[in-house]
Amino acid sequence: MWSQQQLAQYHNDGFLACPGLFNTDELAPLNSIADEYCQHYRDHEALSGDDDKRVHWIRERSGAVRSLFAMHRQVEPYRQLLRSPKIAGPMKQIFAADGYVYHSKLNVKDAFEGAVWLWHQDYGYWQHDGVDDRMSSVLVMLDDTTIHGGCLLMVPGSHRWDMLDHHSDEKTTNYKQWCVTTDALHANLRDDSQIVPVTGKAGDVWFFDCRVLHGSGHNLSPNQRKSLIFACAHIDNRPKPVANPRPDWVVDQEFEPFTTEIKLT
Numbered sequence: 001m002w003s004q005q006q007l008a009q010y011h012n013d014g015f016l017a018c019p020g021l022f023n024t025d026e027l028a029p030l031n032s033i034a035d036e037y038c039q040h041y042r043d044h045e046a047l048s049g050d051d052d053k054r055v056h057w058i059r060e061r062s063g064a065v066r067s068l069f070a071m072h073r074q075v076e077p078y079r080q081l082l083r084s085p086k087i088a089g090p091m092k093q094i095f096a097a098d099g100y101v102y103h104s105k106l107n108v109k110d111a112f113e114g115a116v117w118l119w120h121q122d123y124g125y126w127q128h129d130g131v132d133d134r135m136s137s138v139l140v141m142l143d144d145t146t147i148h149g150g151c152l153l154m155v156p157g158s159h160r161w162d163m164l165d166h167h168s169d170e171k172t173t174n175y176k177q178w179c180v181t182t183d184a185l186h187a188n189l190r191d192d193s194q195i196v197p198v199t200g201k202a203g204d205v206w207f208f209d210c211r212v213l214h215g216s217g218h219n220l221s222p223n224q225r226k227s228l229i230f231a232c233a234h235i236d237n238r239p240k241p242v243a244n245p246r247p248d249w250v251v252d253q254e255f256e257p258f259t260t261e262i263k264l265t
């Protein structure tokens, strides 16, 4: 569980780094399953799709796997990781209530191939799914993560900004990205020193608010960079009906609390 000071820092900056939460033995099954899936879907004839296990994949133009969605629903070590008190504890503190997984994804940036995620606020997407902003994500580094490996970049305090204008970018990558407009970036991100790189070792964990501005560059390094992200919502924050609901591999419809074992004092 976090101290009051850690919780206050999370709320102030919009994110909190928790180094060394998981060790190599704990990460080994997650990594080997990820490798199996990546090998299986690499150069698959479809650019994206669902398999019979309800894992949805998307690929880079090069053929490399970019993301695997909803692994926590099918793959036991992923399901268990989420329930670890090291993740479920702080999440319950952030919400001061139980939480469920809104969606999860394993972002794989293969050496030299993993491509950019343009600047965005996650709630820029999710505000159209009928949820409110009581949402937070947890990122678990499955590999050591460096700046030249295309680490995530975050802007502290940006969760307190108004929501920035987003638009759909269909050109930059194979996967349509909902990202902040260049005008909104110029107006708000004026100084390079506002940007914090999310670097660290495999097993480091970062929690971040759904309104924090973030993005990441291409992986120019010779090493793979895998990050597992669980996007979580306050248990009372279920999506209300919207005109164009997204599929359940991105907006989960199970709402099962993963935090029930955690006792808040």
Ligand code: SIN
Binding pocket: 107, 117, 150, 151, 152, 214, 215, 216, 227, 229
């Ligand atoms: C994200 O914003 O969803 C993740 C970007 C990344 O993995 O670099």
Ligand code: MN
Binding pocket: 120, 121, 122, 214
């Ligand atoms: Mn994001």
